[in-house]
Amino acid sequence: xxxxxxxxxxxxxxxxxxEAADPLPGxxxxxxxxxxxxxxxxxxxLARAMYPAKxxxxxxxxxxxxxxxxxxxxxxxxxxxxxxxGILRCEVGVxxxxxxxxxxxxxxxxxxxxxxxxxxxxxxxxPLTFLTAWQALTQWSDPPAPPATGSxxxxxxxxxxxxxxxxxxxxxxxxTIVALSRSAAKRERLRQLGADFVFDPAxxxxxxxxxxxxxPRKVDLAIDSVAGPLFPQIVALLDRGGCxxxxxxxxxxxxxxxxxxxxxxxxxxxxxxxxxYTAEAAQAAWQEIVRRLAGIGQRPVIDRVFSxxxxxxxxxxxAEGPMGKVVxxxxx
Numbered sequence: 485x486x487x488x489x490x491x492x493x494x495x496x497x498x499x500x501x502x503e504a505a506d507p508l509p510g511x512x513x514x515x516x517x518x519x520x521x522x523x524x525x526x527x528x529x530l531a532r533a534m535y536p537a538k539x540x541x542x543x544x545x546x547x548x549x550x551x552x553x554x555x556x557x558x559x560x561x562x563x564x565x566x567x568x569x570g571i572l573r574c575e576v577g578v579x580x581x582x583x584x585x586x587x588x589x590x591x592x593x594x595x596x597x598x599x600x601x602x603x604x605x606x607x608x609x610x611p612l613t614f615l616t617a618w619q620a621l622t623q624w625s626d627p628p629a630p631p632a633t634g635s636x637x638x639x640x641x642x643x644x645x646x647x648x649x650x651x652x653x654x655x656x657x658x659x660t661i662v663a664l665s666r667s668a669a670k671r672e673r674l675r676q677l678g679a680d681f682v683f684d685p686a687x688x689x690x691x692x693x694x695x696x697x698x699x700p701r702k703v704d705l706a707i708d709s710v711a712g713p714l715f716p717q718i719v720a721l722l723d724r725g726g727c728x729x730x731x732x733x734x735x736x737x738x739x740x741x742x743x744x745x746x747x748x749x750x751x752x753x754x755x756x757x758x759x760x761y762t763a764e765a766a767q768a769a770w771q772e773i774v775r776r777l778a779g780i781g782q783r784p785v786i787d788r789v790f791s792x793x794x795x796x797x798x799x800x801x802x803a804e805g806p807m808g809k810v811v812x813x814x815x816x
Contacts, residue, residue: 487585488795490543493533496799499584501792504544507581507589509557514592516551516569518814520608520789521583523802524548524645525732530578537578547576549583549814550598550608560592569595570607573615573758573766584795586814593763599774602783609809610649610784612758614773615766617649620707620729620756621657633658636701638694638721640685641709643670645809646731648785650707651677656776662694662703664714670807677782685710691717702726710735716745724749731756786811 487504509515527545529535550570553563563569574594576582581589598607621637622628631637637654641647642663654661655678663679665671671682681697683690695702702723708715712735718728719741730753746753761769777783785808790798792814802810 485586486792487544487581488546490531490545491541493531493538493541496528496531496545497796499531499545499796501795504542504581504585507587509555509560509589511558512560512592513557513589514553514560514563514569514595515555516549516571516588516590517554518549518551518583518586518588519568520605520811521546521549521814522609522809522811523584523795523798524612525734525802526612527577527582528799528802539579544581544583544585545577546583546585546588547571547578548608548610548612549576549588550604551588551814554587556592563592563595568598568604570598570611572596572611572763572770573761574763578759583814584812591763594766596767596770599778601778605786605789605811605813606784609645609786609811610773611770613645613809614649614653614784615758615761615769616646616731616756617653617707618769618773619758619761620646620650620731621653621705623729623754623756624705624727624752630657631659631705634660635704636660636662636698636723638662638664638703638706638718639679640664640706640714640718641732641734642674642679642682643667643807644709644805646707646709648674648677648808651679652780652782653773653776654678655782656780660698660701662698664690667805673807677785678780685714685717691720694721705729707731709733711738712736713739716741719745719751722749722751725751727752727754729754729756784809789813
């Protein structure tokens with residue numbers, strides 16, 4: 485099979501399209517002939533040794549994808565050859581070879597059908613970002629549950645994959661949504677997707693304008709994929725008991741953060757890791773995600789579909805900051 489092989493930890497520009505051995509399924513596993521894959525910032529971080537996982541080389545990136553079942557291992561039931569299935573959260577693309585290949589092996593327990601009305605491209609685009617957004621939204625209660633209807637959610641990097649997923653899921657939960665994006669065109673698109681207020685995080689008046697728009701309310705929950713100098717501004721907008729779910733750090737380290745700003749409002753900061761999902765938990769969360777998207781008449785947002793041969797160009801597009809997900813057509 486052809487695959488985009490990673491031979492070093494020198495970044496995605498050094499991936500090489502090469503021949504690799506066709507995979508074989510183990511017990512409880514299936515082989516998918518890939519049709520579409522999507523890429524995530526975590527893939528680029530892993531390729532630069534900036535991610536906790538350090539798989540042996542050569543490696544194949546790619547965590548999301550949709551393909552046709554072409555083989556099944558011992559013990560696989562209720563999955564049939566020729567079915568088109570998508571991959572939910574698992575070790576594919578992390579500690580085992582991923583979806584930027586013509587074939588991939590995955591455990592049957594983490595596969596799911598394409599939801600009714602969705603295209604295969606949309607299914608390939610959705611699982612990692614929507615499961616991440618779901619955890620970010622629900623992790624602050626035990627057991628995990630959506631915020632109360634009417635709560636105020638702030639989303640940084642709102643035009644990215646997790647950002648768009650957060651806006652759509654928050655809309656299904658009846659939250660008041662504040663979305664941040666530097667692009668005027670993307671801010672308008674976020675309004676169309678359901679954001680109640682949109683602001684430019686680079687505007688020196690952003691914090692005051694957001695506070696004025698929300699008054700007398702404040703932010704109950706923020707989902708932050710940016711970090712950097714913006715982070716203290718997000719903390720300042722939190723209400724008493726407000727929380728921040730941290731899903732990324734595209735703007736780098738947070739400078740000179742005064743932890744004292746957390747004290748008297750009992751604010752909390754917590755990381756998000758979809759790696760904590762078991763196969764069963766991922767399936768349950770995924771079913772709820774699909775149900776909620778159907779309830780508001782929305783589907784995953786795709787920025788652009790690239791050919792398999794243009795995978796490195798697709799990573800360049802991802803680095804530019806797309807509106808939604810970047811997808812790769814592996815096979816026709």
